[in-house]
Amino acid sequence: xxxxxxxxxxxxxxxxxxxxxxxxxxxxxxxxxxxxxxxxxxxxxxxxxxxxxxxxxxxxxxxxxxxxxxxxxxxxxxxxxxxxxxxxxxxxxxxxxxxxxxxxxxxxxxxxxxxxxxxxxxxxxxxxxxxxxxxxxxxxxxxxxxxxxxxxxxxxxxxxxxxxxxxxxxxxxxxxxxxxxxxxxxxxxxxxxxxxxxxxxxxxxxxxxxxxxxxxxxxxxxxxxxxxxxxxxxxxxxxxxxxxxxxxxxxxxxxxxxxxxxxxxxxxxxxxxxxxxxxxxxxxxxxxxxxxxxxxxxxxxxxxxxxxxxxxxxxxxxxxxxxxxxxxxxxxxxxxxxxxxxxxxxxxxxxxxxxxxxxxxxxxxxxxxxxxxxxxxxxxxxxxxxxxxxxxxxxxxxxxxxxxxxxxxxxxxxxxxxxxxxxxxxxxxxxxxxxxxxxxxxxxxxxxxxxxxxxxxx
Amino acid sequence: xxxxxxxxxxxxxxxxxxxxxxxxxxxxxxxxxxxxxxxxxxxxxxxxxxxxxxxxxxxxxxxxxxxxxxxxxxxxxxxxxxxxxxxxxxxxxxxxxxxxxxxxxxxxxxxxxxxxxxxxxxxxxxxxxxxxxxxxxxxxxxxxxxxxxxxxxxxxxxxxxxxxxxxxxxxxxx
Numbered sequence: 146x147x148x149x150x151x152x153x154x155x156x157x158x159x160x161x162x163x164x165x166x167x168x169x170x171x172x173x174x175x176x177x178x179x180x181x182x183x184x185x186x187x188x189x190x191x192x193x194x195x196x197x198x199x200x201x202x203x204x205x206x207x208x209x210x211x212x213x214x215x216x217x218x219x220x221x222x223x224x225x226x227x228x229x230x231x232x233x234x235x236x237x238x239x240x241x242x243x244x245x246x247x248x249x250x251x252x253x254x255x256x257x258x259x260x261x262x263x264x265x266x267x268x269x270x271x272x273x274x275x276x277x278x279x280x281x282x283x284x285x286x287x288x289x290x291x292x293x294x295x296x297x298x299x300x301x302x303x304x305x306x307x308x309x310x311x312x313x314x315x316x317x318x319x320x321x322x323x324x325x326x327x328x329x330x331x332x333x334x335x336x337x338x339x340x341x342x343x344x345x346x347x348x349x350x351x352x353x354x355x356x357x358x359x360x361x362x363x364x365x366x367x368x369x370x371x372x373x374x375x376x377x378x379x380x381x382x383x384x385x386x387x388x389x390x391x392x393x394x395x396x397x398x399x400x401x402x403x404x405x406x407x408x409x410x411x412x413x414x415x416x417x418x419x420x421x422x423x424x425x426x427x428x429x430x431x432x433x434x435x436x437x438x439x440x441x442x443x444x445x446x447x448x449x450x451x452x453x454x455x456x457x458x459x460x461x462x463x464x465x466x467x468x469x470x471x472x473x474x475x476x477x478x479x480x481x482x483x484x485x486x487x488x489x490x491x492x493x494x495x496x497x498x499x500x501x502x503x504x505x506x507x508x509x510x511x512x513x514x515x516x517x518x519x520x521x522x523x524x525x526x527x528x529x530x531x532x533x534x535x536x537x538x539x540x541x542x543x544x545x546x547x548x549x550x551x552x553x554x555x556x557x558x559x560x561x562x563x564x565x566x567x568x569x570x571x572x573x574x575x576x577x578x579x580x581x582x583x584x585x586x587x588x589x590x591x592x593x594x595x596x597x598x599x600x601x602x603x
Numbered sequence: 604x605x606x607x608x609x610x611x612x613x614x615x616x617x618x619x620x621x622x623x624x625x626x627x628x629x630x631x632x633x634x635x636x637x638x639x640x641x642x643x644x645x646x647x648x649x650x651x652x653x654x655x656x657x658x659x660x661x662x663x664x665x666x667x668x669x670x671x672x673x674x675x676x677x678x679x680x681x682x683x684x685x686x687x688x689x690x691x692x693x694x695x696x697x698x699x700x701x702x703x704x705x706x707x708x709x710x711x712x713x714x715x716x717x718x719x720x721x722x723x724x725x726x727x728x729x730x731x732x733x734x735x736x737x738x739x740x741x742x743x744x745x746x747x748x749x750x751x752x753x754x755x756x757x758x759x760x761x762x763x764x765x766x767x768x769x770x771x772x773x774x775x776x777x
Contacts, residue, residue, distance in 0.1 A: 473700075473703065476700065477700045477701070477703065480700050481700065481701060483689070518661070520657075
């Protein structure tokens, strides 16, 4: 049995407290009205880079500005009075920046929330695959995986609340949720059969409920199998896992359209679902590896040897490359054809998110490839921890890149609200996961593959 | 001096593994072991050094990557920078995404093929090479350990008869 060390518990509480303070600070310092934004921009232009942003903002913030650009064109045709035009443009710009800045703390919260929830979902998918594949090496890690997926219900509830708040117009993360925007936007109107709040929120509820149901029953059966005399619970879990994987791949795809792609409702990409999947799947595997290494270092996982760690590291390595493959495929296909309605997505990211956009490739591809290619390195704890931290940070940046350009545009910054949100959810994650780990024994007793797994040697 | 060797023949890989461990413990030098299929852990039991083929392959891959980069840069950017369908051929990095498939394939091509050729050369394998089977049965169902004799023929023969060998032969090698 694992006992939740009081130090780690305190640490998680500190993270949550600091995070909450930072999140509160983010919401308090976000501008309340246009006047504040005007004062802010005036102060900034003294600093020297306020005006430069002006132009880029209206060009690149594709999703939100299209209708503004359209109405700006009308204004041009009708009035022709330069002064009136400049005046209205200035007003539009202020409104635009105001939306971005008031979105900032919400977007920061949203990115961190979906990131940690998807980490536990990625772990759940990996767990289900291991069950269905009847893997001989991983059963000693099942309880660790179940511990990590314990975050899923907590994360889902918080995430669902944020989605509902979006629908109640507390923020402007999803512009298609704003009837004013939709009224002037023909492209969104044609999509509103799919992108409308009731359908969207019901889908979200079904997806979250389905994943959590699988997690609940799978864990329940796994514990029941410990006390059982035959393998009926194991077989049940096998069937549930197979069913879950089918459900998962469908819902995962739709989830990525709903929660991430619809932030840029004028843009679409067919392999987006896979891309998002690869991103959180590798994060989930990395998290399994990190927690395993931690528990092992505390002396709790006597049956886990360096071969198990090696296998996890190989998965981290392989799926990192898989993520890069999808990242590049998506980018290159759009870059190569250069169709205006698709390329704006990457123009925004390359022009305004250059460092995070390409930095994510360095962190999620170059670094793990060069470090984890070596067989010996895959067994050295500190190298794995270092690679794992870089991969997890890299995939946070990846989600940041997916969500920020459509919500805050060029007003992005990794400052207090962003870091605080990550710290809060990290603290919550640590608390929930390690509390769950301390509730049941760390080795499944009667799994048919547990003996093989204990003696796994690579 | 005569080059006498012992051929100890086994018909089970577990017995072979035990025999190899015993032989190593008794400090007899194992010249070679012939098996019909890979025996897991045999190299470790024999104390063979790990292969460096993977390191070679990595370096070959880097060569392939460099070659592809140099080639595409020379052809597409330096030599004749045409405008082909609006692709930016001003510098390599401008047009890099379209070169990546080639860079990737060249890396894999070099890494794979040069490693295979390295393997053939290091293990001395080529067409028309004369086979080195000491006993034809070793390609089917028998395992053979070859140990050099240094004036201790009697002792060695009895040693190997004790290790579960189905046959122990003393052979004069030329």
